[in-house]
Every structure is written in C-alpha cells, then in structure tokens.
Amino acid sequence: MRERAIVIGSGAGASVTSMVLAHNGWEVVVFEKGPHYIQGWEKPGPIKTVFSNDELKFDRNFDQPDPISEPRTFQAKQGGDLIVGVVNPLASVVGGGTTHWDAKVPRFWDVDFSKKSMLGDFPGADIEDWPFDYDEIAPYYERIERLMGAQGDQAAIPDVVLEHAPGKRGFVMPPGPQQLSSTTIAKGCRAIGLHPYPFPMAINSRHHLGRPACNDCGQCSDYGCPIGARIGALAIMQHAHQTGHVEIHADTMVDRVIHDGKRATGVRYIDRRGKRHTMDAKVVVMSCSAIETSRLALLSNLPNPHDRIGRDMMFHNFMDGFGIFTAQRMHAYRGRSITMCCEDFADPDYVGARAFAKLNGIPYFRGGIMEIGGSEDVIGEGTELQFILDALGSAPGIKPFGTTFKTLMRASLLRDRLAGIDFIGEDLPYPTNRVQLDPKVKDFRGVPVPRLTYSQGKHEHIASLFYIPLITALLKAAGADAIGAALPESVVNSLTGANIPHGAHVMGGMRMGKDPRTSVTDGTGRVHGMDNVFVADGSVFPSSGAQNPTNTILATALRNATKNFGHGADHLGRDHEEAA
Amino acid sequence: MPEQPVPDHPAPDQSVPGPLKPSRRQVVGAIGAAPLLTLGPTVLRGERSRSSTPDTPDKAAPKRFRFFTEHEGAVIKAAAARLIPGPDDDPVEKLYNSPGASEAGVVYYIDTMLAAFSFRVPKIFAGGPWSNRHLAGWGDHENYMKEFVPPVPRQEWAWRRRIRHLQKQYRSAVKQLDAAAGGDFSKASQSAQDQALMKLGDVRDMIFTNSIEGMYSVPEYGGNRDTAGWKSVYWPGDSQRRGYTAAEVEHSDGPDVLVLTPTLEAVLGDLGIVSAARRVRRQRMLGVNRIQVEGTGQSDA
Secondary structure, eight states: OOEEEEEEOOSHHHHHHHHHHHTTTEEEEEEOSSOOOEESTTSSSOOEESOOSOHHHHHTTSSSOOTTTSOEEEESSTTSOOEEEOOSOOOOSTTGGGGTSOOBOOOOOHHHHTHHHHHOOOTTSOOOOOSSOHHHHHHHHHHHHHHHTOBOOGGGSOHHHHHHSOSOOOOOBOOOOOOHHHHHHHHHHHHTTOOOEEOOBSSOSSOBTTBOOOOOOSOOTTSOOSSSSOOTTHHHHHHHHTTTOEEEEOSOEEEEEEEOSSOEEEEEEEOTTSOEEEEEOSEEEEOSOHHHHHHHHHHTTOOOTTSOTTEEEEOOEEEEEEEEESSBOOOTTSSSSOOEEEOGGGOTTSTTHHHHHHHTTOSOOOOEEEEEEEOOOHHHHHHHHHHHHHHTTTSTTOOSSTHHHHHHHHHTTTTTSEEEEEEEEOOOOOTTSEEEEEEEEEOTTSOEEEEEEOOOOHHHHHHHHHHHHHHHHHHHHTOTTEEEEEOOHHHHHHHHSOOOOOSSOOEEESOBOSOTTTOSBOTTSBBTTOSSEEEOSGGGOSSOOSSOSHHHHHHHHHHHHHHHHOSTTTTTTOGGGGGO | OOOSOOOSOOOOOTTSOOOOOHHHHTTTTOOSOGGGGGGHHHHHTTSOOGGGSOOOTTTSSOOOOSSSOHHHHHHHHHHHHHHSOOTTTOHHHHHHTOOOHHHHTHHHHHHHHHTGGGSSSOTTSOOOSOOOTTOTTSSOOOOTTSSOOOOOHHHHHHHHHHHHHHHHHHHHHHHHHHHHTTSOGGGSOHHHHHHHHHHOHHHHHHHHHHHHHHHHSOGGGSOSGGGHHHHHTTOOOOOTTTOOOHHHHHSOOOBOOOOOOHHHHHHHTOHHHHHHHHHHHHTTOSGGGGSOOTTOSEEOO
C-alpha cells in the first residue's frame, strides 16, 4: 500500500517532485488552485487545449490570478504607500508558469551557487553559498534539459558561458529559425565584442515524443501554446502520471499545512465550490512559486523562530533596452519569442565592472543574461500608445487620440519596428525585501493575500548605471537606422510612479541553508524543524542568479527530491533515453 | 476538439493580408503632410474600400444592443470613432481608406463585454486552439475560438464585479459626454466631440482602452469585424495553424522607410515615455487591469 504525498502547485518544481515521488513508491496528490487548460499531456502524443493566438484572452487574466478576485499588495518600503492589485503574477493553471513562459532554459553559473566563496559579502545583503555547487547540479541540469526536450546548439555556446557553466547540455534537438530581430541585435552585440548565441529553450524544433515542431506562430511568451510544441513542466509531470499513482485536483487551493510544529499530518483545502476539506498525508511538498509558498508557510504558522519566512525575495534587475528601426520592419511577431541570448554581462569580471564597482564603493556587481529581439503585440502596442499619448498630451499640436494614434499604429514603432533587449540582472537577497500576509486584504476565498515589500539596492542601481551605456551602444551598433536606448530605473520609476517588480522571475522567501538563523529550509529544501514538509520551487534559492530561473528550479527540485525520496526516477532523462 | 496533425506550412488563404509591398508601405508613417494627398490612389490600392463594402451589420437594419440603449450605443460608437477614426471620420483616414472603430464594430465589442454574462457561456474567454480563419479550404474548417471557455469561480467572481463596475461607468460616461457636448453627443460636431473627449479624461481613458481591445482582438469578441482592425495595422492576426515559414521569420520583407512626421518625432524624441509605457505594460497595469474596480479583493477595513 502506497503512502500519500501531497504536492501543492503543479508547475516546474511540482512536476519534478511528483515524478520522483511517484517513482519511489508514493501515491501523489497534486493540488492546483488554477484551472486545467491542456488535455492529453499525460502520454506522448498531441495535446488538446483552449490556449490560442488570442492576446485579449491573456490580457483578461485567462491563466493568471485576476487582481480583482486574487489581488496582492505592494509597498516599496515598510509603512510606505500600499498598492492593491497586480503584483508580479505567475500563471496559475495546471502546469504553472511553464504553460505560458517562453521556455528559455539557460543555466546559472558557478558564481551563483558559490556566491560567498567566489565573490564575498555585500553590505546589507544576505550573501551565502548554496548547499551545493555547480559541479553537483550539472548532471541534474542535463537530465532536466532532456526531459523538457530542449533545443540548442552545444557548439555555439561561447567560452565565457562554458567557463562558468561547463559541460554537456541535454539538448535533444537543434535550434529553430532565428528571428530577424534577434539576429539584428546579435550583430550589435558582436560589434561591441559580446558573444550572443542561440537561446536554449524547451520548445520543439522538430517533432518530438508525438508532439509537433513549433511553427513560429509568434504568440508565444505570455500565451499558452496552441499546438503543444511547448508544454513545459507537463512533459515531466507526464513521467509522474505514467506510474498510475498521481492525481491532480484543479481549481482547488490549499490554505493550510496541518502540523504540530514538528510533523505535518496533511493539508486543508478549498474546493471550487468554496467548501473546506482536509486530506491526510505523510509528506507535504510546497511548490506554489516563491510568493505563494511563502504565503502558505505564513498562513500555516510553520516554525519561524528567526523570522526568516518570506525574507530575501528576489525578482531580477530587469532593464529594458530597445532599438527602433526606421528603414525596415523587424517583424518580431513571427517566431518563438526571442531566439538569441547573450550572457557576457553576467560576468562579474566583465571589462571595467570591477573598477566601476570600486569607484562606487561596492565590492562587486553583476548584470545578467540579455534576451535579444523581442517586441510588443498589437493590443500591447495600442495600450502603450494610449499611455504615451496621454503623457505627451500637453505637447503642442498633438491630440492624444484620433489620427495621431492611428498614424503611430501604422508606423508601428513599438511592435513591427522594435527589437528589444530584456536585461535580466542579478537581484541580491536583501532581508528587507519580503513577503508577509496582508493584515486587511483577502482574496475571494477569504484568505489573506501576500503583501510584498520590495526595493532595489545599491548593487542593482550601480549595475544598471554601468550597463545602460553598453546596451545603448550595442543597440546603435545593431543598425545605422536604429534609434536605441536603455534608461535607468530611477528615470522610469519617476514616470511610472511605482517600481513594482515585474517579469515573473520570483525567487527567495524559503531559502535553503545550513543555519536555521539565516535560512528556512535545509540543504535539500526540507523546512527546518519539520520532519516531512518540503519546498520545491524558486523560493529556496539563496541567490537569484543572472539567468532565467526555471531550469535551475527544475534541476534543484530534481536534486533535492532524489536526496529526500530516493533514486527510483534516476533512469529518466538519461542520455540513452533519447533514442526512444 | 481537432485531432488532425498540424500542417507544416500550408499555403495561406488568399484573403489573409500577405506581406505588404514596400511601395505601399513606405508612406505609412508619413501622414499629416499635405503633399501626400497626391499619393491617395496608390495608397488606397489593395485595401477594402468602404463604399464598395456590402452592407455591414451596422449599415443594415440597426443591430440590437444587448446592454446599451440605442442612444447609449450611438454615443459610444461616436466616441470610439473619434478615438480611432475611419475614412468617414477623418480626412487622413480617408486618404488611407483605413478602417476605424466604426468599421471594425468596436461598439459591439464593448456591448458584448458589458453583456458578457447574458450569454449561455459568458463571453469573456474565447476558445481555442485556433480559428482556422486563415486556412479556409484546408482540412478542418471549424472555428474553435467561437466556443467560449466557461470561467472558473475565481474568474467569474472577478468578472462579475468588473463588468458591474464597467456598466455603471459606461452609463455615467454617456451622460457626461452628452452634457459636455451640450445635448446629444452622437449628433454634435466632430470638434465638439473632440473637445468633450479632451475634457473628460477618465471617460476617454476607459472608452479608448476598450476600443483598442475591440479594434485588435480576435473577432470572436464582437469587434475587429472582418479583421478590419488588423488590416489597419498591416498585421495578419492569429496565425495558427499555419504559423510562419523559416524564411518569413529570418528575413526582412524589404526596405520600408519611415518618413518622420512631427507626431513620430515627438514619440521618438521622448524615449523615456516609451520605456515607461513598456514597463507599465509588463507590470500588466495597462489594458484590462488599468481599470480600477472598487471592492478589489475583500477587506476587513
């Protein structure tokens, strides 16, 4: 008779943990508070879905919590102005954020895992090494990349990346077509001495395991894939399901882990009719993504003797650069949402970075990976132009609507002529950046919502100042007809009012570590002081890294679950599987 | 739900606007300048002429609104036509013969949204995985977007509140527009309508946001009639199941030189605003979520 393990959430961390549990003799029950939009993922072959090329549907929060029924609250500092509404939501559907991600799977670097050893302390930040180093996690990365069905080109990975993240990737297929917008910005990168390369991503570039190759429809990032060329973590959940010992409850929210301070005995959950129930379990795994897992831990009064739960939240230091091309259209709306990346700026020893840090009185800083070549979709361009025309409303002779608006839509400066850079800089863990329960605001179920307190620190500020001129320079180098710019956060903040972090890279709050005074979970993601409560998502990260986090969430969850629950899934994602 | 495999790259239906020729597009950004008037006929070529269009629903027997009264519908239609004008609303748009909110039926999009819960399945989330509108004649014809996806409780809770709020706002907007126009807004002169919209910033914001949605969303939501909105911005729209070929992804369609006008220069001269707009969009605070609704969440306060 199998014993029951409950996994809360159904995204990246949950899929891996469910797979390992199910292959080690557990009966797994998965609770997902969001709905179920994909059928047929349970076995190799085509899927059926209601995801589609429909920008409005995703604007209408089809796959994300609606800020009316499930708001969050935000303040820049403790006691500051409180905003109630949209605060960095992640898709909450079966499959989690990996249903609508752009499926980029770069790896973190050695300096991320061995942060304190390799870079040292940083004033005001909680700098620690992870419980493991790059060499330990590397084989797990490779298995994850195979399980996800990653596309990429090992030979094209530049030396600066291999120096810090060596080894063979688990690419099972080559990169697909390169977007014009990406290759154009890549030229600019090369012109200033950088090393762009085809972005590793978990999207089919050819038919794979019964699912079709991507046809480059372009409505990719922020959309669910209509054809199943990208099913994210469900590709891994499939291996759990195939044991016959996994069941998934959608539209069902767990609001308590029931425990006695030492052992959990189960969970309390709210079904889709709003009724509360309980379910017993021998193991409880929280993988709700970093903000929601911190919320659940606080709701459940998990042991928190040193007030560490929810602290050290990290979101990445996102910066926006863009080139606008006046001599041709870049049609970034075709293709798989950015096909090139460039990691040179993740290097703490990038030329001039150490000297600039010293000049500004800090020990070091890091930028991060750049996603190069994205732009806006059509409703996005329209609403941005509405915002822009409002802001320019006082300019003489400019009516903020009418033919002015249509002229701009036809010219398409922001969609068809734009090629952007998403700079994903490292965000240091500051203990003051934290998730708490909001004392007043509740969601539609009556459950207190998470309140985020967050401001960037000196590290992010100095890194931005250093990299902005370089981003602008490479955008200009990308084409004589390009008008390129990147702007400091401070300028953008002054124009937008609030710096609510965005970008859906959510990490920290339940960080791993040896010392319960400075961490919430142990070296395998088990909550300190609890026998059988585990965390498997980005909340366990002690540092944010400088790359898209999902590959690392998956690899970390695989490593931790294997240590905690056994080796029964070790055959999955191995090299020899590829022929199958 | 379809069972067919996805075709690699079947030929697109001829009705899909293909890549536009540079000759036609080079003038795209260059409006507002008198000399351009001489380009009129060339610009018009290939675009649907409004006068030759067979009766569109709003020209035939008046279509009943589900939420709006006839007067409210007329006012919102007129306001939307000032915000996103078509050939009958603005001489420049006539020059381009570029459809606007009236031609795209934006008022029916807004009416459908406000009456979303009057349908058997609330018209909030169109279905999937694709519409087949670009693949008529290739295998499976069914438009799966037509079948709306029933909202789950968390969505219904939010949307009932959002729509109730919007219904009140629209009722009030019509009254405010009429008052500002000194009578029936829909019958006021274009300049009086513009002045009213300039004066009523919040009303304009709301109608503009929803008009943008109604203009460029998939037609299943009630707007973007005959994909007029997409044609007006030279975008093919939803591309599944065809997608794009490798060549279409990788290569330029050819030169397309933007002629800078004062409007374009104003935007390009203030890239801080562009960056701010991109940020606010990424924070998901534009569009649907831009409209604040009282009673968000529940509060003990």
